[in-house]
Amino acid sequence: MAEQTNKNALGFNTWKIFGPALTTAALLAVLFIILIHPMRIGFDQAKYMIMADMLWHGKTLYVDIIDLNPPLICYISLIPSLASALFNIPASLAFSLFIWTLSVYCVCMLYALMLKAKEQANWLLVNTLALSIASYEFILVSNRLRFLFEWGQREHIFMLTYWPFFLLRFLRWKKLAVSPWLAILVGAIAGCGMCLKPYFFIPAILTELYWLIQSRQRQIRPFLKVEMATVAAVAALYTLHFKLLSAAEQHAYFDMLMPLTISGYKFFERSTMYLCNYNFTCSEDVLVHSLCCAALTFAFVRVEPFLAPLCAVMFSSYFIYFIQGKGFPLHLFPLNQSTFILQNMTLIALYKTIREQVASASLFQKKLLGKNWFEGIIAIAALIMWLGNSCWQDFKQEISTNQFDLTSIGYKGKASIDDLAPLAKPILEYTNVGDYVAIIGEATEPNAGTILQLRRKSATRHIDLTMLGPFRYVHDNVPEVWQKFPNQLNDFIDQLVQDLKDTSPTLVFLQNGQTTEWLGEYKFSQRSLQNYEKIGEENYFTIYKKKGCDKLGEMRLFFPVAPK
Amino acid sequence: MLESRRQSVELQILLASAIIFFLGTLMLFVTNPYAIAPETALRLEMGKLLLSGLRPYLDFIDADPPTMMFLSTIPAFISAHCHCDIVLTALICGFTLALVSAAASTYLIAKSELGENPFAVGCFAIACAAISNLFIFQFGEREHLLVLLSLPYVLLRWLRTSEIEVAIPRALSQTIGLAAGLGFWLNLQYLLIPLILELAFFLQHNKPAPLRTPEITTGILSLGLVPAYLALNPAVGKIFCNLFVPLWFNNYSFPMDDHAKYLECSPDLRIFFYAAALIYVAALALRNETSMLYPMTFLSLFGFILFITDKRGGSAQIILLAAPLLLNSSIIIAIAARSISRLSSGGIKRSCSVVAMLLLLISFVSWQSWAFARAACLKPVETKLDPVKSGQPSEFSVWLNKYSKPGDCVMFLNDTVSPGYPLTLLNNRCPCPPFLWGYPIRLLADCNITDKELPPELINSPQQTFDQTYVDVELAKVIQEKTPKLMFIQQGRTEDYLRKHKQIELALLKNYKPMGEANQILLPKTEPAYISGCWYSFTIWMRKD
Structure with a gap:
């Protein structure tokens, strides 16, 4: 404690002004990128938006809408889904704005907590934390692939809800009082984030253990705080809500989907070496980077004790990544983000050390280095240049591509055609807004994205066939589980066939390769596509059109005036 | 007192x-x-x-x-x-x-x-x-x-x-x-x-x-x-510095073997990662108790980085990560034990001691x-089985015992040390220098060093030098001179790579005959570790005497 408080005054005035300004600039840059890409949304995220929309329309989860995941993410997606309907903005944009609002909440809460605990305000610390989070949001949105795979994923939502809780707990263990209403708000939102996946409780548990071991008194009092009670209450309510679900929902989820998921998700599991060296996510670089930051933490923790709990969060992200064991980019997100924050914090600690050493030399003490605004100006100039340049490059790229006329789907404005998910063209040509479309493929990509962006409806309760692989895995490898559900695969295909019969979509897209082979074993085509004719192939999907249906129009595009 | x-x-x-x-x-x-x-x-x-x-x-x-x-x-x-x-x-x-x-x-x-x-x-x-x-x-x-x-x-x-x-x-x-x-x-x-x-x-x-x-x-x-x-x-x-050190660096920077993702999808060595995360956090929390935790943590973090960047994930490679962790955890346990012994009553102390001793004993x-x-x-198999007559892939030791005798030269060509060693040593067979194992065949095979049109960075590179001297000349010479009684050549890329050398292919077909197969993946004997390419069978070639 003593080692920290002496350093708190360092850079106080500079950071009190420049820090929030830089954070605001970063968040505004994020908003700018979101607004120029109104149609951009990840595939999983689109799926949950569709499910939320179906929930608004009275469908029943796990019965009329099938998914393997716990329901909380669908409930959370109800908010942007409602906003989209109320303000008539694209659902993808509503979702992005919702996540942006969450990041604004995150940084605002960090500042609010620090202001409330102003007797020990460490502005350098909170500004670095807030600015790191805001900058990381910008890194996410300015990289198209990371936007699609990570922005708005459950891990992302969790981290945005967790950081204020983390700071609050840090203050509690420092015995600093915080307004109970603020604590309840932070606790409730963090509780929602943690309930998204059970692994998300690990960072909170590990950091609490850290603080408990670190405090010499081994006291229990810091645990008895209102935010802890709120998190527990949210978790309890969420658990209890399952009891309130209809009997059909409970049966579908607990008696069928959950046991099959637990046994079948190994289908996607990969070896440890693969997880450590997956080229797509650069996991090797992330892991090595995190270990280097951990080493720096051990070296600089005497200068900045806040590094230690931050490092505990970073290490708890190892659990989140490796327990899930699939190597998906979203699973790496907490490790990626916490490493980025830890890296910035260690750099600040290094900066403090060097600055103290240099400032102790009398030559510089009262000259340049004594003026805190000098570092602030350099920092703000560098950040504004980076943000401005990235925004400008993105904007240039955006206006140089073909633009899709959003009025054709009932919205205002235009959007880059590059942001549309695959398969958009035939859907726009053959169907109207609100029509049913069946995209039958194993991956979430591109099914949900296309349907959500173009305002069509999923013709089947299975928005994607993600569970087909796990089901077959259980069928082939876990006979003791499969014997409890011997007809599951037949039922699955029957549901598909029945849905297509009920909704009679104009277009059916059937993914080539493994999906077609697997469905072929159950004579899917003969049972469902008798009334359809093949009109082409696109993006590894074969396109079937209902016989007798004609083209309704052309995809409306604007071309850039003077492409350079 | x-x-x-x-x-x-x-x-x-x-x-x-x-x-x-x-x-x-x-x-x-x-x-x-x-x-x-x-x-x-x-x-x-x-x-x-x-x-x-x-x-x-x-x-x-x-x-x-x-x-x-x-x-x-x-x-x-x-x-x-x-x-x-x-x-x-x-x-x-x-x-x-x-x-x-x-x-x-x-x-x-x-x-x-x-x-x-x-x-x-x-x-x-x-x-x-x-x-x-x-x-x-x-x-x-x-x-x-x-x-x-x-x-x-x-x-x-x-x-x-x-x-x-x-x-x-x-x-x-x-x-x-x-x-x-x-x-x-x-x-x-x-x-x-x-x-x-x-x-x-x-x-x-x-x-x-x-x-x-x-x-x-x-x-x-x-x-x-x-x-x-x-x-x-x-x-x-000269040869160490100019050939083997550059080769080592090349091998090290090579991407992970694609096949490794399908190997053993169970949680395998991840338990060490979880333990590492917990012990690092505990070391941070107890940093004021003793500074001994620091150097061990640094050593362990270094071992962790080596384990990740090496990309092979062998169980030996985890030692540098795990051993310092084990030492740190012993100190953490000792600190906890001392706290308990100072704080608690006699009864609790005795119970804790008994539980601790029992846990130690059980583990x-x-x-x-x-x-x-x-x-x-791990004991080499001793059987009268004739692998040729059985027509099924057999243990490597079965082939060795049946078709060679102590003192005979044998050669294993694959990209890992096992199964050639410790089998050769344990069975008193002799190696065939210069190739005691197949290093660095995987590296050479993956960069297609035998292609006629090589990218500029591979021309006159250590890979090409090695390929043109050790493989093209020395290995061909060993086979032409019929030094090994038995040759175990792993199928897949190792065999493909070797067969691209005409000298080797001709010498092999002229002096040796294929006898059957040994399949490493079927054998439960290998220590649990990822061995790249381990599911490719080996072809056994016997000298035409």
Whole structure:
């Protein structure tokens, strides 16, 4: 404690002004990128938006809408889904704005907590934390692939809800009082984030253990705080809500989907070496980077004790990544983000050390280095240049591509055609807004994205066939589980066939390769596509059109005036 | 008085437990004198070749600095002069080293600030013993030897930064430095360890640890031994520096084997990652209790980075990550034990002691049982089965026993040390220098070095030099001269690569005939580790006599 408080005054005035300004600039840059890409949304995220929309329309989860995941993410997606309907903005944009609002909440809460605990305000610390989070949001949105795979994923939502809780707990263990209403708000939102996946409780548990071991008194009092009670209450309510679900929902989820998921998700599991060296996510670089930051933490923790709990969060992200064991980019997100924050914090600690050493030399003490605004100006100039340049490059790229006329789907404005998910063209040509479309493929990509962006409806309760692989895995490898559900695969295909019969979509897209082979074993085509004719192939999907249906129009595009 | 006597009893019990751990290791070696790690067996073979007058890198290929083969000459020499089994001799030598290292390390801990805590000294001794016991099937591999040789050095350097004056016998310091210097030359990456350590001490204390100490002097001297050998043998030095070091770097930067993602999808070695995360956090939380946790954590983080960047995920490679963690966890347990012993009443203390001893006993017995069962599986198969008549893929040892006799030369060509070693050594077959194993065939195969039109960076590269000299000429010569009685060539890319050399293909078809297959993946005998390409069968080629 003593080692920290002496350093708190360092850079106080500079950071009190420049820090929030830089954070605001970063968040505004994020908003700018979101607004120029109104149609951009990840595939999983689109799926949950569709499910939320179906929930608004009275469908029943796990019965009329099938998914393997716990329901909380669908409930959370109800908010942007409602906003989209109320303000008539694209659902993808509503979702992005919702996540942006969450990041604004995150940084605002960090500042609010620090202001409330102003007797020990460490502005350098909170500004670095807030600015790191805001900058990381910008890194996410300015990289198209990371936007699609990570922005708005459950891990992302969790981290945005967790950081204020983390700071609050840090203050509690420092015995600093915080307004109970603020604590309840932070606790409730963090509780929602943690309930998204059970692994998300690990960072909170590990950091609490850290603080408990670190405090010499081994006291229990810091645990008895209102935010802890709120998190527990949210978790309890969420658990209890399952009891309130209809009997059909409970049966579908607990008696069928959950046991099959637990046994079948190994289908996607990969070896440890693969997880450590997956080229797509650069996991090797992330892991090595995190270990280097951990080493720096051990070296600089005497200068900045806040590094230690931050490092505990970073290490708890190892659990989140490796327990899930699939190597998906979203699973790496907490490790990626916490490493980025830890890296910035260690750099600040290094900066403090060097600055103290240099400032102790009398030559510089009262000259340049004594003026805190000098570092602030350099920092703000560098950040504004980076943000401005990235925004400008993105904007240039955006206006140089073909633009899709959003009025054709009932919205205002235009959007880059590059942001549309695959398969958009035939859907726009053959169907109207609100029509049913069946995209039958194993991956979430591109099914949900296309349907959500173009305002069509999923013709089947299975928005994607993600569970087909796990089901077959259980069928082939876990006979003791499969014997409890011997007809599951037949039922699955029957549901598909029945849905297509009920909704009679104009277009059916059937993914080539493994999906077609697997469905072929159950004579899917003969049972469902008798009334359809093949009109082409696109993006590894074969396109079937209902016989007798004609083209309704052309995809409306604007071309850039003077492409350079 | 009573307190100190009780502490002494606790220390004695814990030290006795450490000795039991060591005895468990010794028992396993004595009863299973074939349970030797593949790499250890390979270096032992190299040690034998060195004693017979062959020169490293020139007469037989190796990827690493020569330290380990030099160390292996000791058991090879003892075995040759005392006429005892070379494998058992090597295991006993390794065991002695482990014992000495543990004794020296525990002594240093006892002299440090932690010496006041009997739990710390005792638990640390147990942890030292547990390293060898836990990684018994990696015993004597590079990573294990590094830990044994460098642990006392790390502790001694840490003691030098301590605020309390500690008197360490000069001879001991010198020996520790000498051993560590050798250890750091076991692998090129390990040369970074002393630098990282000194940097860590500097950052931790804002001043460097004293450098004018006996261990630094002898450490630098022993670090100079390998360069001195290479300088005194210019032919060896030239080929090592100009060919093998660049090849090693190329091999290291090569991407992960794609097949590794399908290997063993169960949580496998991830348990070490979780343990690491927990112990690092605990070390951070207890940083004010003792500074000993720092150097061990740095060592472990370094081991973690090596494990990830190496991309092979072998179980031996986890030792450098896990061993310092084990030592740190022993100190963490000791701190907790001391807190309990100070705070609680007599009844609770007794219960905790009983529970702790029971846990220790159960973990030791269960691990030891597993190890003995595993070791029994490693015994080479002795059967009258004729693999040709059976028409099924058979064990490698079955092929060896049926179609060769002790003293015959055999050759394994694949990209890992196993299954060639320890089988060749255990069955008293002779290797065929220069290829004791298939290094660096995978690297050469993956960069398509045999293509007629090579990218500019591969022209005159070490890969091309190696391919044109060792493979195209030397290997072809070995096959033409019909040196090996049996050849085990792994199918897939190794065989494809070799067959692209016309000389080899012709010599092979002319002098050898395919007999059948041995399939590594079917064998439960290999130690659980990822072995790239392990599901490709091997074709067995027998000399046409």
